[in-house]
Amino acid sequence: MARSTTGTTPVPTPALAGPTSLPDRRSRLVRPAARGRVAVIALAAALVTAVLAGRYAGDTRAGRTDRSLADLVDVQHGAARLLAQAFAALGGPLPVAVALLVLAPLAWVLRGGRGLGLVLAGPPTAMVTTSLVLKPLVERTRGGELAFPSGHTTSVASLAVTCGVLVLGLTAVPRAVRLLAVAGLAGLVVAVCAGLVVRGYHYPTDTLGALGVAVAVVLGVALAVDAWADVVADPGPDPRAFDPGERPTDVLPRASEG
Template sequence: MVSAVRGRVAALAALAAAVTGVLAWRYAGEAAAGRTDSRITEVLDDQPDLAHGVARELATLGGPLPVAVALLLLAPLAAYLRGVRGLALVLAGPPTAMVTTSLVLKPLVGRTNGGELAFPSGHTTSVASIAVTCAVLVLGLAAVPRALKLLAVAGLAALVLGVGVSLVVRGMHYPTDTLGAVGVALAVVPAVAMVIDAFADVVGDPGPDPRALDPREHPTEVLPRARPT
């Protein structure tokens, strides 16, 4: 069960990395919107003014202060529900994704929008990486009904989509910048989770904090372990 779960997670991370890599290759060194960007932007521009107003406000969620507050709130919660491994995921996953975007991919790809490095979107990476971290932690809680897990993941996905749309509507990024950022989050956070699990397994970590909802779970595994029969 655990090997199968990790295999699926690894496949998802590899696919996300591949998508981001293709987009990076396609738009490297460019400053103009591509055909896909233009079509998506046209669709968004046709939406009602109210939708635009709401969307514009969501871009601020990817700023440094909201992101720092989110991580500070999420860290103790992850430690309580998922133990040391959950805390490690919060402290390592999103920051690694953000560094990968800002210090590695942006200068390497060199795509610009308004004179600023744009690919992948830093704001979207921040929100998406935190959302993916939350999804990993939530999906591993056996005590939570499957329907609620899926509802939580859908809500997190909607939030990331809203932030991406906001950035496009405000002209801060092209749509493919935000798609690349989601790819970074989906590639980096699960990879960090698997590294944490692997390291903890090697050093003989006994598992999650006994205060967790189910002591048989491993905090950073996406799905709970198989139950003994």
């Protein structure tokens, strides 16, 4: 509050604008009421990837599911094939690196340390899981290259899921706008998957397995970041609430209530 120049009547001081004034900066990535559902979704996604990995381990050919899905996006030539190549290229190292560099500071501004932690841990963990763990373990190949899960799909999908988590938590933004943004991200991921299949880089089930990795890892990291941040942010019982004259057996119940 400030005093007016003509008297002593308090004059409201305008609030300073800045990152700390954003209502969602200190909020959890996942609402406590939604944590159970998010955990179930992450486990279901991991199960899908595990089932596909077991089915196609060591395989080199397209399965029945692959052939059925590939028929839906069968494009042999023309502008559609060029567009497919453009979408497929979005999962390359350079576009992914640029996306991470842009997303990290944006997540810090909008969602604080939790958002930054999700960006720095979520997509990279998903990419490492695909490239260094699952691909050598499953050993499914196409054209002599390890194919399951799709690394390009994992990169794009993990970034999209991360953006979705960040956007859905922006309560200051209208819900319809947030859902529209998530739908756009989902459409982008589908386009990348289709592009990879059209160009013959991956079987459809390679992209499905990658989607499972991205969803499971990023949502799992979001829950872990929230849990860790809650522990760090909890100051514990207030020492001033204890009376030195009380016995320990009298103090403990009061500490647990706080």
